[in-house]
Structure formats: C-alpha cells, structure tokens
Amino acid sequence: MPGSQFVLTLSCSDQPGIVATVSAFLLARGQNILDAQQFGDVETGRFFMRVVFAPTSGPASLAELRKSSGHTVAARFTMTYRLHDRHLPQRVMLLVSRFDHCLVDIIYRWRTGELAMIPTAIVANHPAEIYNGVEFADIPFHFLPVSPASKIEQEQALLDLIDRTNTNLVVLARYMRILSENLAAQLAGRCINIHHSFLPGFKGARPYHQAHARGVKLIGATAHYVTGNLDEGPIIEQDVERISHRDSPADLIRKGRDIERRVLARALRYHLEDRVILNDRKTVVFTD
C-alpha cells in the first residue's frame, strides 16, 4: 500500500487568509499538499476548498491528525469541513428496481478497482430471481418489497439496514420508488439518484416517452442528491446523446441506459473521492 493520503473539503464565508491559514497549518503538521482546488462563489459569498495532502514528517493516521487542533482553524473561519483517509473507502448501499444496468455497471467498476468503495448491500423491491445473470459478487442481497400500505415499514427497514451496515452513501441505481420526505431528509447529502432525463426537462414518470413526444434532438440523464423535493435535488453530473426522428421510445430507453450508467458512475466517483461540496441547492464539483 502506498503511503497515507488525506482529503480535506471545507466551506465557509469567503474572507482573506483562508488559503494561507490552511496551508500553513498543514505545513506546520508535516503535511505536503498534493492537490488543491478552490472556488469563491461571488453570489453567495461562500468559499469552497478541496485539499489532498500526505504526511512528510507529520501524523500518518486520521486519529493522530484529528488531535492536531484543526478545530481551532475551523472555528476561526466558521468552517464546515470533512476529513477523509483516502485508504478508508466509503461504505455504499445500492438500491435497484427492475432495470439492472446501473447496478451491473457499478459492481463491475467496483470489482475492477475503478470505484474505491465497500458495497454494504444490494436492496431491491423485486426478488433476487429477476436479476438472472447478474453477478452479485458476494454483496448481501435484500429483498424489501414495498406497497403504498407498507411504505413506512419498508423505509424503516431500509434505515435500520443503513445503520446496521454503517453505510455512508445510498445509491438509487434506477430504484423506481419515491422516497418519503422523511427518509429523504434523513439521507440528505448522502443519497444519490440517477434520473433518466436531462433535468429540469421531463421531470416525473416515463421521461423517454415525454422526450419522444416532444421531439427533442438530444436525450440525457442527471445524477443528483436526493431531497424531499422530487427531481429538484442538487445536480452532480449530467450528460446527453444525440437522437433522431428514427428513434422510438424503445430506442431512447436503450440509448439512455448508456448515458445513465456513465453519468451515475461519474457522480459516484466524484462523491467517493470527496470532489463534491454542497452549495445550497447546487453543487461545487472539483473534477479531475
């Protein structure tokens, strides 16, 4: 294993001295900055920063680093911050309904080392048999069916499972059930959904049929954090592909699968690498 690396992400009110203070702090703790990106939002006056650093002479573990009185810096600038050890992957739960293309894609990317994460569970509102041919790779599978009557219980079971598995992030990999406002609120900032349209166009159900009916010349997909307000959460990533009058709704669904899986995979990777910081109803994404 290569040496330790840490990622610090922070946001606070913009003011002189933030970069100087943070970089001096790290230098004094024997840490070398490997990468840093920052953004000052002139509209809101918020400042956002992502720093990747590695110990030269200083602490090489998260626990030691946390003793380094970073909280005094954070307090001085009233910062919101997160500090992660790059070698401690996040724990991710995958939710899926009938269509399994995003699920299969994420499992494949995880298996080949492209997505640094620990899958804690696959949760489906369909039984395992329908995912015939999907290689679950020893990830525990949970069948949690849901009906209007059982929704409260099912969501409670989901929350229990999230707790029990120490899940950090929930991915709705074409999970076609709308989360209750309560569940959405509890998962704020740690639940990513893939919507099969280029939002804000074609919100709601059957977006490819909507797109076909409207006669658009490009279709797209949108990965966003889930909020209580359906299809209105902060957007992480989007992409599109060209279509033509020849494409039936079935063709759009087929072409859409490719867009959905690559948009979700990118958003997931950005999140896992701490590249995404919430900026009210929007995101700051420090891409590579």
Add this chain to the structure above:
Amino acid sequence: MPGSQFVLTLSCSDQPGIVATVSAFLLARGQNILDAQQFGDVETGRFFMRVVFAPTSGPASLAELRKSSGHTVAARFTMTYRLHDRHLPQRVMLLVSRFDHCLVDIIYRWRTGELAMIPTAIVANHPAEIYNGVEFADIPFHFLPVSPASKIEQEQALLDLIDRTNTNLVVLARYMRILSENLAAQLAGRCINIHHSFLPGFKGARPYHQAHARGVKLIGATAHYVTGNLDEGPIIEQDVERISHRDSPADLIRKGRDIERRVLARALRYHLEDRVILNDRKTVVFTD
C-alpha cells in the same frame, strides 16, 4: 454552373408502393436519383421522403417538370409535397434585437457560400447605429421599433415587407419580441427561432439565469419553428456544452452565444436544403 438538380420532399399515409411509384415516375421522366432518404413513423402511420435527382434525358427546369403530371402520383397517395430547384435559393429575412452574434454569423456563412439563400432584409427593433461594426453586406436594413401599443402596426409592417420582398423564410436571430398568435399562424412552417436553452428546460425569459440558479452541468440552445404556443414549436436542432460551478450567468451567456449560433446555422441550412419535414408537433430531419 453545374447541371440542374431538384429536391422533392413529401409526406403521406404509409402504404405499399410509394417508393416504387415515385422512383418509376422519376425514371420515366429521365431523372436520376442522387440521394434518397425516407422514414415511416410507426406511431402515426405517416411516411416521409426526400429525393434529390437530376435530369439525364428529361426536363431540366422546374416549369417543365411541373407539367410532368406528378400531381396524379400525389393525388393517388394523398401526398403533401414540395419540389425545389437547388439552384434557386430561398429568400430569407433576418430579424434581430440587441444581440447580433447570430445575425453576424448567418451573414458570414451566407457571404462564404455556406448558406445558399438570398437575404431579403434585416429587420431590427433597434436602430442601425447599435450594430456598430456589423457588416450588413448591402442587405437592406429596416428599423421597425415595437411597443405594446404599436405591436399590431409593427407586425403588419413586417408582413407587408415579407410580401413585398417575396420572403420564403423568416429567421428570428435572437429577436426578443414574442410574435402574436396571428403572425405566428401566418408564418407557420416558415419561421425559425433560436431559443437560448435546451428546451423544454428553461422556457421563457432569462434562461441562462434560470440554468445558473438550478445548477445544471450543461447548457444548450434550441432551434424550432415558431408556433402560437411560445417555446413549444417543432424542434429542428439542439446542442449543448459543458459548464461548471465556476461559470457565472455572464459566462453562460458567453458560452451560449457559441451554441446558439451553431444550432441556428445548422437548422437554417437543413431548412434551406429541404431536409426538414413537419410531422405534426415534431420534425423529421434528413441530415447529411
């Protein structure tokens, strides 16, 4: 000048024998098919075709060709059709408001031979002085200011000008006044607008500010035929470009100019080359 070439576009109910009949008809009149594209819409049962042909032994002018009893074929299949001589460019009127990037681009493409058309007039709701530095290239400029009170008169003046100049096509090249339903109806199928968003997202005013507020990761533009239903006309062409959290509304406007001008130019070229056929609220575009 190279030899004559004609373009036939048609639509009718789909039924056996259309291609055979049309191609036999052309062969019998001494015409050689150079290019043909067709599309059967299984949803609506409509059939669409575009044929480019040139005389070998047959008529070499539109007038002669029209005597060839093509109407009997058209009647047999209840076809809607158009027949154009490729060497007789369409007559195009350009409407513009304050932002002149689309206007300048279209004039440049026309001047270099990329757009086969005859500009009949530039019509602006601002005086010529504000287009300082724009090379109008001897195209007549008309200042037709408009206010809520004068809208009916201004639109009548516009219609008179369209008639007087034998204009075939009106291009709203970032013309920021909404046409009345009456005018839109009169120009049905011969008026193209460029909307500065990826419709159906961000209809209405200030779409780049809307896009910025929503935090989308791509912005776009849409060229469509104008109908009485604002921003709902049949879409001809769309395109997008990637943006990031760093982009202010002013950046989006700047990046958007590039998208708008290339989307409008493509849509205009498709129309001028008879590549677009209306299919109810949508279009069939036979691209090259």
Add this chain to the structure above:
Amino acid sequence: MPGSQFVLTLSCSDQPGIVATVSAFLLARGQNILDAQQFGDVETGRFFMRVVFAPTSGPASLAELRKSSGHTVAARFTMTYRLHDRHLPQRVMLLVSRFDHCLVDIIYRWRTGELAMIPTAIVANHPAEIYNGVEFADIPFHFLPVSPASKIEQEQALLDLIDRTNTNLVVLARYMRILSENLAAQLAGRCINIHHSFLPGFKGARPYHQAHARGVKLIGATAHYVTGNLDEGPIIEQDVERISHRDSPADLIRKGRDIERRVLARALRYHLEDRVILNDRKTVVFTD
C-alpha cells in the same frame, strides 16, 4: 414473434434506375419497404443501399424469397448483395485477452436483448480463472494460449472453431494478439477490432501512454474491420472524451474503457443490423 422482416444491402456501379428496379421488384413480390437508405459515392461512382422490408402478400421466409429471381436484378446491375432475415441472428465469437470490460459489456447487452446475436464461443489467450467475477452465461469458453512458436497452430485451432460453430462474425474485444495476415485475410469483412486510440493517431502499442506523452486534450477509441494491415482497416465507429493535464496514463486507461466499450458496442450493433457496407478502404454506415 412479430411478422417476418428482411434486410437487403447492396452495392454496385451508380446508374439510373436502381431504386426504381429494386422497389418495383419488392412490390411485385408482395413486400412492403419499411426503411431505405442509400448513398452514391461521387468519387468512386459506387452506389450503396440498405432496404428493410416485410411481406404483405408475398413470401415470408428467406428460402422462398431467394426463389424470387432476385439474382436477375443483381446480375443486371452487377450488384454485390446480402439478404438477411431479421429474426435469424448472426453467430458471434468473442476473443479476449486480459482486459475484460468489452467482453463483459457485450455479454450484458446480449443478455438484455440489446444485441441480437448468438454468442458461439468466448476465446481467450488466458485461462478462465483470471476472469473471476465475469458471468459467462453458458457461452462456451475456450482457452487458446499463443506464443510466437505456436501462433500458426493456435490460429488454425481458431479457424477450426469458427467453422465448427458456424460463426459469422469474430469480435476482438480487446484481444491483444495481432492476427497473421493469412488469418486476417480469411476473416475479411467479418472480424471487428476495437483499437484504444482515435486512429490514425497513436497506432500500435500502448496508445494511452503515447497520448499522455503527446499531451492531447481528447482521447478516443476506434472500431474497425481487421485487415492484414494493422490499425489500417475500414473504420466503423469512433468516439472521444475530454481529458486534462491532471490525467495520468492510468486515468486515460480508465476513461478509455468507457469509450472502448461503447464504440465497440455501437459498431457491433451496426454490423449485426446490416448497417455497414464496405466501400473499399472505408465504410458506409447507415445509422439509425
């Protein structure tokens, strides 16, 4: 199963009457044209056509159709043509080396019905164990190792397997061994390779390292028919993605996997749907 559908692809010297003759021929045999695309190459004087049709009152099987004296039409125009029943999928052999992303992707697309084909075999120059976690879905797996000394025998074994399995198409899904000229010649027009660069840039080995060293701002992939002339075969499909100075060769390889698999999948689908016709060293691709 829906009713019969056939695809006819043909090429010949361009001359008047081809479309009329072909469409009259089909009409007379009780066939209705559903889709047709054509292209006349003015440089070479060659004409290319793809026609999809379905029986109304005529023959509903390939065998019957072949009795319909289509050869007299073909002879008259000295046509090269192929006629396929859309319900009889082609038989496809998949060759792979160490990297399995294209293989996994093709199997998934086949399993979900996106690629209409019958996989006849997976052939690898590595043993099955290294594809740990790949769901082979009952496709026979053959381990055919190859060394410079054993190349002739290995290729003969490959050819035998192709014959024995009635394979129509061989796909080099990141198969990293160069075919001999002899084998390439025998598979002319029925062997597709995915090269991991935007050809003709970065031919040969380690193209992502070459791209990194040159500092290009986009990387790509190319699907092409295999010929004896390495990386020079007729191109079917290409695509690219944006990269930056931050991307290491390992990042390019990761991003490249996404491009490779979607370019190969598109090329494969085009081939399976008879959308590709060879035009000397190039291809005509009638996309949907």
Add this chain to the structure above:
Amino acid sequence: MPGSQFVLTLSCSDQPGIVATVSAFLLARGQNILDAQQFGDVETGRFFMRVVFAPTSGPASLAELRKSSGHTVAARFTMTYRLHDRHLPQRVMLLVSRFDHCLVDIIYRWRTGELAMIPTAIVANHPAEIYNGVEFADIPFHFLPVSPASKIEQEQALLDLIDRTNTNLVVLARYMRILSENLAAQLAGRCINIHHSFLPGFKGARPYHQAHARGVKLIGATAHYVTGNLDEGPIIEQDVERISHRDSPADLIRKGRDIERRVLARALRYHLEDRVILNDRKTVVFTD
C-alpha cells in the same frame, strides 16, 4: 472600472511549503486570493500554480507589487513566474492567409468584449482586397507577401512589426505559411497556431482530404504553440465533430471551419487569461 486584479502563474520543482509560502506572502502584502488552481506533475516532479488575487489593504498596481520582494520567494523555490494586471490586456497580432473564418471570428469576439486583448495588426500574405466584406474595425492591415526567395526578408519584416507594435502574442489564424525554425524559436511560447486536424492524426498538408481518404468518423482541430518542429508544438485545446460517409472533402472543410474557430478562440482566451503554463512539450491548462 472594477478594482485591480492580478494573475500570478508559476512553476517550480514540487516541494513542501509552496502554497503556504505564496499565500502567506500575498496575505502579508494585503492581497486576497480570489481563485487558485494548482497541479503537481508526478512524472516530472514539477509544480504549477495560477493565483488570481485583489488588493484589500495592499498595493493596487503592478509597479508597487513588483517592489514587494516577491523575487525572494521566487528565488527560494527557483520559480519561473509571470505576474499580470488583469486590466492591462495583452497585445495580439493576427496572421492570416486566404481563409478568413478564424480572423473574422476573433475580431467579432474582441469587438463584443469576449476576448480581452488589443489587436496590434492584421498581417496577411494576400492583399486586403481579397478579404472583401471583412470588417477590420480599424486594426492596421499589413500585406506581407512571401515567396521561397523572400522568406527571410518577410520574416524579418514580421519581427520588426512585432517589435514596433509591442506585440505580446502572435496568432496564426489559418496562416498557411510555415514559419522558419529561427522565427519559431524567437516566438517560443507566444505564438499560437490552429491546425485543421485532430493532431497527431493528419499532420501536414490537406488534412481534411487525408481524413476523407482514411474514412474517419470524427474530424477535429488543434490549437498549439508553434515550435520549430511543425505540428508538434504543445497542444492547448482540441475538439472534434461527427461526420459520415456522406461528407465530401468540401463538407469536411465546411464543418471544420466551425471546429477551428471555436478551438482557436478557446485557446486564445485561455492564453489571454494566463490559464496556460508550458510543461516541457505539453501544457497545463487551468480551465474555468
């Protein structure tokens, strides 16, 4: 005019403390960091940084700032650096041959404020008359014809003009003459060329004809710094567009014009905003 803003770009050997030292230095001089991007090249061990800052209590002019002993910081890290006042635009000379689409586009973008620069001269190897319809907007035009025999004199005249006009950057806006090695060396890092292909594919003459002959499915353009090694200079920006078998070389040239002008405009803007730093044979581009 808004308050002063400065841009500092630097490169040096990567080592601990650079960010801390630079940011502390700026803070101590009463400067607030508005934007900062950095990159450590693990292969070469070089570190690159771009900082945008504005005075709060410190110096508000370049002259004052230069007295702030920044050279001691630079010396300590053996930095190469540049410091620009954002309100002092660079002086740019535009070279052009017969095709004027890039020239027209740059002039338009300059006129609308999109490109912050001062055009010092338009230099052409054709007389002004052939640019009929181009609005030179009072930029001095120089006709400097060139033949093999007169090349040395012509290049000397060019250099004299560059000196006399205090030109900082030379843009080869489809200037079709190859600069001598001597001139290329003298303009190292301050001369941008647009090549009409996706390098390294199709170097040299008539790249669109080469692309057509090879049958590629995408064409592109490349903006790069000029070096003595033709078409091998560090790449700043590239882009591509999809083409098909239907596109003749003339179509590629037409589509290529759009790619060329937007790639060159982007590269030019990146350079003018000090977003590009040379990294040996490659570039680091801190995009917005």
